[in-house]
Amino acid sequence: MPRESFQRELDELYAEIVALGQEVESCLGNMVEAMESQDAGIARQELGVDARFKSRGEEIDEACMLIQARQAPVASDLRLVYTVQAVTNHIVRVGTLCEHICRAIADTADQDRDEDLTVALLEMARSARSLFHQGLEIFEARDIDRARDLQAADDKVDLLYSEAMNLVVNPAVSEAGSPEWRMRAALIVHYLERISDHGVDIGGRTVFLVTGERMESAMRQYLDRDLHSEGDEEDEDEEDH
Template structure:
C-alpha cells in the first residue's frame, strides 16, 4: 500500500470536503441576509418606516453579488473536483438554491418599494392584517427551508412543501377581500393595489422557499419532486427510499 499517495488523497478529499462546507456556509449566509430583507421589508411596510424600506432596496446589490460569487464557486468546484453522486447533487442544488434566494431578495425589494408608496398614502392600513399574517408564515417557510438544507432534514423540507399549499390558499382569500375593499371604496384603488402587489410578492417568496425544500429532497434522496403534487408525496415512502 502506498502510504504517501494515500495521505495525499486523504488531503485532497479533506480539502474537497472543506470546499463543499464553504459552499454550504456561503449559501446559508446569503439565506440569512435574504430572510432579514423579507422581515425588514414587511416591518417597513407595517410601520411606515421609509428609511428601513430604502435600506432593504440598497441591500439588493449585496445579495446579487453573493449570488454571482457562489455561482462562480460552484463552477470552480465542478471544474477542479469533478464531483460525482451526492457531491455533484450538492453543487447542483446550491447553484439552483442561490437563484431562488436571489429572487426572494428581488421580491423583498418589491415589498420595500410598495412600502415607500404606501407610506405616502392614507390607505388606513387596509389589508395589513393579512400581510402580517401571511408574511409570518412565509418567513418561517424561508427559515425552515434553509435549516432543512443545512441539516439535510427531509421531514422539515416536506413540512415546507405542505405549508406552501396552505399559504397559497390564504393568499387567494386575502386577495378576494382586498378586491371587495376596492369595489366598496374606489378611492382606495391605488393603495389597495400596492397591498396586492405585496401579497403577490409574499406568495412568490413562499414558492421559492418551496423550491429550496424540493432541492433538499433531491439532494438527500436523488429524487426530483418538482412538479409532483404535494398530496401525492407519500412521506413514509420517501423516507424509506434510497
C-alpha cells in the same frame, strides 16, 4: 489530501449559501417590521439590497463552476453543487422580491390604506417569512422529514393569498385605500406568495440533495410507506383476533 481539500471547498460553499440565506432572511425581517409599524424608514433601509444579493449569487455560481472544472465530482458531490446553484437562485430571487415589497411600502407611505387588506398582508408576510426560514433550516440541517411538511404550510399561504386578493378586488368598504396603494398591495400579495414558493422549493432541493430524488417522487414513496405500514398493522390486528 486532494479529497480533503475538495471536501473543504464543498463545506465552504455550503456555509456561504447558508450565510447568504441568513442575510436575505434579515431583509425579510425588516420588511415585516416595516409592515407592522407602517414605518417607511425601515423599508427604505432595504432598497438596494437586490444588487448585493445578486452579486453574491454570481460569486457562488462561479465557485460552483470552478469546482466542477478543477475536480472530478462523484454523484453526491455533483448533487451538492447542483443543489447549491438552485438554492442560490431561490435565495437571490427572495431578496429581489423583498426589495420590491420594501419599495412599495416606501413609495405608498402617505397613501390611504384599507385596514382589512393591511391586516391580511401582514399575516401573509409573517407566514411567508416563516416558510422561507423553515426552508433555510431544512437546507442547513438536511432535514428531509421536515421538508415534507412544508407543503401544508404553503397551503395556508395560498388561502391567505386568495383572501387578500379578494379584498383587493372587493374591499369591505367603498373607496377603501387609494388606487395607487391598492395596486401596490396586489403586487405585494403576489410577491409574498412567490417568497413562500421559494421556501418550499428550497426544501424540495434538500430532498434531492440527500436522496437524489425529486420532491414529488420522494413524497410518493413517503406516502406509500405510510400506507403499507398501516396495512401491516391491520394485518397484525387481524392475526391477533
